[in-house]
Amino acid sequence: MAVDKAVKLDKFMEGVTARNPGEFEFHQAVHEVAIDIIPYIANKPIYKDLRILERMTEPDRIISFRVVWEDDAGEIRVNRGFRVQQNNAIGPYKGGIRFHPSVNQSVLKFLAFEQVFKNSLTGLPMGGAKGGANFDPKGRSDSEVMRFCQTFMMELHRHIGPNTDVPAGDIGVGSREVGYLFGQYKRLVNRFEGVLTGKALDFGGSQVRTEATGYGAVYMMEEMLSHHGEHIDGRSCLISGSGNVALYCAEKLIALGGKVLTLADSSGFIYAKDGLTKDQVDWVKDLKNGRRGRIQEVSKEFGLKYYKGKKPWGIAGELAFPCATQNEIDGSDAETLVKNGVRAICEGANMPTTPEAVRVFSAASGVLHAPAKAANAGGVAVSGLEMSQNSLRLQWTEAEVDLRLREIVKKIHDECVEHGARKGKQVDYFKGANIAGFTKVANAMLAYGVM
Numbered sequence: 070m071a072v073d074k075a076v077k078l079d080k081f082m083e084g085v086t087a088r089n090p091g092e093f094e095f096h097q098a099v100h101e102v103a104i105d106i107i108p109y110i111a112n113k114p115i116y117k118d119l120r121i122l123e124r125m126t127e128p129d130r131i132i133s134f135r136v137v138w139e140d141d142a143g144e145i146r147v148n149r150g151f152r153v154q155q156n157n158a159i160g161p162y163k164g165g166i167r168f169h170p171s172v173n174q175s176v177l178k179f180l181a182f183e184q185v186f187k188n189s190l191t192g193l194p195m196g197g198a199k200g201g202a203n204f205d206p207k208g209r210s211d212s213e214v215m216r217f218c219q220t221f222m223m224e225l226h227r228h229i230g231p232n233t234d235v236p237a238g239d240i241g242v243g244s245r246e247v248g249y250l251f252g253q254y255k256r257l258v259n260r261f262e263g264v265l266t267g268k269a270l271d272f273g274g275s276q277v278r279t280e281a282t283g284y285g286a287v288y289m290m291e292e293m294l295s296h297h298g299e300h301i302d303g304r305s306c307l308i309s310g311s312g313n314v315a316l317y318c319a320e321k322l323i324a325l326g327g328k329v330l331t332l333a334d335s336s337g338f339i340y341a342k343d344g345l346t347k348d349q350v351d352w353v354k355d356l357k358n359g360r361r362g363r364i365q366e367v368s369k370e371f372g373l374k375y376y377k378g379k380k381p382w383g384i385a386g387e388l389a390f391p392c393a394t395q396n397e398i399d400g401s402d403a404e405t406l407v408k409n410g411v412r413a414i415c416e417g418a419n420m421p422t423t424p425e426a427v428r429v430f431s432a433a434s435g436v437l438h439a440p441a442k443a444a445n446a447g448g449v450a451v452s453g454l455e456m457s458q459n460s461l462r463l464q465w466t467e468a469e470v471d472l473r474l475r476e477i478v479k480k481i482h483d484e485c486v487e488h489g490a491r492k493g494k495q496v497d498y499f500k501g502a503n504i505a506g507f508t509k510v511a512n513a514m515l516a517y518g519v520m
Contacts, residue, residue, distance in 0.1 A: 074108050081107060085126055092175035094395060098182050098420060099126050101427070101440070105503040119519065121511045128155045128181065131174065134224040136202055138217045141210055150221050152200035152228055152236075155181035158513035160194030161232055163449060163456075165239030167201035168217075168246065177201060179395070180419055184449070186506030187442040190481045193453035198234055200225070206241050207361070218249035226254050231262045231459070237452050238267040240312070240394070243358070244279070248272075263459025266452035275455035276467040277474060278448075283317030284471070285447015285478050286390060286417040287325065292482035293413055293437045297494055302326030304412070305344075307386035309333045310393035311357055311364050314417045314445065318390050319350045331381035333393065334364040338381040340374040385409040392417030400425030413437035415444045427499070443481050443502040450477045481505075 078100075085099050103122065110116040132152040140146055151174060154162045164184040167177070177199045185197030202221060206214050229236060238247050244267065251265045251272070261273075268274035277284070287301070294300055306327045308315050311334045319329045328344035332353060341349070349371055356362040368375035382389070382402040389411050391397050395418065398406075403426035406414070414430060416422065419441045422430070430438040451474055458464055465473075481502075489501025 074111070077111075078103055078107050081122070084123070088127075089175075089178070092178060094175045094179040094420075095182065097396075097424060098179035100424070101420070101499070102182075102186065102503050102507070105500045106507050109504050109507070115515065116511055119515065121514055122507075124514065125156060125185065125507075125510065126182065128153050128178065129157065130154050131178075132225075132228050133174070136204070136217065136221050136224070138213075138220045140213050146217075148202050148204045148217070150200070150202040150224060151177050152225060152234070153177045153181040153198060154228070154234060155197045155199075156185045156510060157196030158510050158517070159189060160196050161230075162198035162234035163188055163195035163237070163452065164198040164200070165237045166242045166246075166250070167199070167239040168204045168206050168241030169201070170203055170205050172201040172203045176395075183419055183442055185510060186503065187446045188449055188453075189506040189509045190443060190484065190502060191446050191450045191453060191477050192480055193450065193477075195235075195449065195453050195456075198236070199239075200236055201239065201242075204241075206246065211245070214246060215249045218246055219253040222250050222253040222257065225250075226257045229254075229264055231264050231456070235263065235452075235456060236265055237449070242267075243313070244269055263456055266455040268455070270464070273455075273459050275451055275458055275470055276465065277470040278451045278455055279313055280317040280320070281451035281474060282314045282445050282448030283319070283392070283417065284321045285450065285474060286314070286318050286392070286415050286444050287321040288447065288475055288478040289439050289444045289482060290388060290390075290413060290415040291325070292479055293415070293439060293496075293498070296482070296486065296496070297437070299412075301388070304328065304388050305330055305386045306388045306390065307331050307381050307384055308390045308392055308417075309338070309381055309397055309421075310391075310418065311353055312392070313358075314448075315390070315392035316350055316354050316357070318392055318417055319345060320347065322388075322390075323347050323350065327388065330384055330386055332364060332367070333381055336363050336365060337375060337377040337379055339364055339368045340376065340381070340384060341371075342374075382406055387412045389414045390417050391421035393421065394418055395420045396423045398422045398426045400429055402426060403429035407433045407436060411436060413439075415439045416441040417445050419445065431497075431499075437496070437498070439485075439498045440502050442506060443485055443498060446481055447474055447478060450474055
């Protein structure tokens with residue numbers, strides 16, 4: 070039976086690879102889902118006969134466009150913009166916009182595919198999409214970023230809307246970029262409507278949106294540990310990254326009694342053997358969001374150890390939060406974490422563990438591992454709540470939004486347990502998240518017929 074499942078999986082992936090040559094990130098994301106869904110639908114012919122999984126892996130549409138803009142020196146620059154609208158079976162397309170040199174069609178297709186499952190898990194009516202450009206805002210002036218965003222929106226506005234597709238921020242797209250994008254959209258369509266989330270509170274944003282992904286990852290870790298009779302208080306924590314996800318993950322961990330040992334960026338990581346304080350994390354927020362500096366400056370300011378060009382996974386820690394980028398934990402990193410006694414991994418970034426790392430964690434006795442589609446769904450959950458507030462023309466309090474976020478994360482965890490339960494209290498969180506996310510979307514697709 071296991072051989073038969075492996076043959077079916079290999080045959081399915083051969084088709085995906087043939088239709089999407091060279092798109093390795095997308096292949097990885099699909100394989101991570103298919104490994105659980107193909108056995109799940111084996112005795113459910115309605116999903117098999119109507120090729121629901123095959124249809125899910127094919128985007129509804131991919132929009133690619135040229136973005137031409139002028140830098141401060143008067144030089145003409147050319148970038149490429151994208152929007153991958155993957156699936157809108159359960160609601161308007163929803164997913165971030167990423168500005169980074171690594172952006173290409175494969176990366177965005179993997180992110181959009183993941184977003185379908187993630188949004189489904191929240192229980193909110195949102196389909197999945199992702200977009201962006203191979204533009205790097207680092208080192209660019211505010212006026213250059215503004216001109217790029219305005220030109221990018223000149224094309225994107227044709228394909229989005231509050232009931233069609235609602236983008237948000239992502240890597241390289243923070244409050245500054247969202248403001249420029251929303252302002253241009255409003256000017257082009259002559260309407261004030263909730264077409265972007267992650268907006269400032271002054272013009273339709275939601276409380277807790279900036280914090281949501283980091284907070285949500287911690288809430289997911291809380292739920293996992295609680296299910297196994299444990300808690301965060303007193304645990305040593307490793308965090309990669311130093312963007313909003315990492316910093317608000319650190320903030321919430323400290324508030325719950327966790328001991329945050331590391332933060333990182335692409336240049337290296339800092340190590341605080343006694344744990345970072347909230348004041349130190351606040352200083353890093355100002356460094357990254359205000360002065361746009363490098364993590365090494367933190368070590369100089371507070372006398373912390375700095376590891377140039379290294380990842381934090383060699384430090385001994387009980388709880389790991391990869392919050393930087395895809396595939397940042399490889400098989401060797403995973404083996405080191407397990408050897409050092411890691412208890413749980415909660416993915417703050419999208420697909421931050423390689424397939425080899427996933428296998429290492431899965432084979433390790435007693436290691437809990439929450440995939441990104443479940444662990445970092447807090448961000449899109451609060452984006453969905455921002456959409457609701459925009460539709461109602463009101464704004465909920467910070468306490469109200471945080472309570473709703475906690476409830477959504479608990480629901481996600483409970484669904485992972487329902488579909489991924491093993492013997493005793495052990496849970497296969499990857500299997501649980503994949504099946505729970507798949508079922509809702511699949512049933513909606515069935516209801517629409519063949520289309």
